[in-house]
Each structure stands twice: as structure tokens, then as C-alpha cells.
Amino acid sequence: MTETLSCNSCERCFVPLRGGRRLYPARRLGIKVAPTYWWDGLRWHWAGTTATTRQVAAIISLFIMPLAILHGALYLNLWAERPEWLSPMLLTALMSLLTIQLIYFTCWDFDFLAKRKS
Incomplete structure (x- = not known):
């Protein structure tokens, strides 16, 4: 039940567990800016921010x-x-x-x- 995101900065390949689906970080939070992370099954990766x-x-x-x-x-x-x-x-x-x-x-x-x- 792991949901995964593609990471351009990692060289490691992984297989989503139990048919994990590809997620895309939120891009619009109004004026607010938030960090986005994704989980590859072993650790969290920083995916950037929601800032335009x-x-x-x-x-x-x-x-x-x-x-x-x-x-x-x-x-x-x-x-x-x-x-x-x-x-x-x-x-x-x-x-x-x-x-x-x-x-x-x-x-x-x-x-x-x-x-x-x-």
C-alpha cells in the first residue's frame, strides 16, 4: 500500500508495494508554500515545494x-x-x-x- 513519486535526483530503482500509484505533489495552496515529500518504501525524499x-x-x-x-x-x-x-x-x-x-x-x-x- 505504498504510494510512490518519481524522483529525478535518486539513482535507486524501486518497485511499488501492492500496486502503488504514482502521485504528483500539490501545486496550488494559494499564497502558502509547503514542502513536499515522497516515500519510496525505505525513506522519505524531499520533492521540492509547492511554490510557483x-x-x-x-x-x-x-x-x-x-x-x-x-x-x-x-x-x-x-x-x-x-x-x-x-x-x-x-x-x-x-x-x-x-x-x-x-x-x-x-x-x-x-x-x-x-x-x-x-
Whole structure:
């Protein structure tokens, strides 16, 4: 009763148990992005994500855009009274952390919250 998926990255051939059927990963989860895996009878293989090309491009641009705006503001010296300890390196790290967390909470599928504890 094993359901299998074709893997392009593995060289191992396997025979599905009990007439396993070929599965295709889900491609549309709305704005959410989730990892997909498949089972070959021995172990799980990572099959990619459900993100489309447009979603990947949007995630990358939404990550880079605030950093570009921050560096533009620092280059133009728009915040002249900035404290000395608040360096451009620290601002970049903070902006990167906040942006990636915002993208993660907006786009990633929280399947670990839905699983019941055994």
C-alpha cells in the first residue's frame, strides 16, 4: 500500500508495494508554500515545494526591496541624527531578520501546528 513519486535526483530503482500509484505533489495552496515529500518504501525524499515561479520571484523581491530602500536611505543620509551604535551593518541584519520573519509568517504553511501530538 505504498504510494510512490518519481524522483529525478535518486539513482535507486524501486518497485511499488501492492500496486502503488504514482502521485504528483500539490501545486496550488494559494499564497502558502509547503514542502513536499515522497516515500519510496525505505525513506522519505524531499520533492521540492509547492511554490510557483511567480511566488519565488515575489518572495525574493519582497526580501530585497526593504534592504534596497534601507541602503538608499543610508546612502542619501536621510537619517542624519542616527545614533552611532546603530550602524548600517546592524540595520541591515535587523531589517533582514524582520523581513524574512514576515515573509515566513505570511507565506509558509504551518503544517506542524495542525499535527496532533502522539
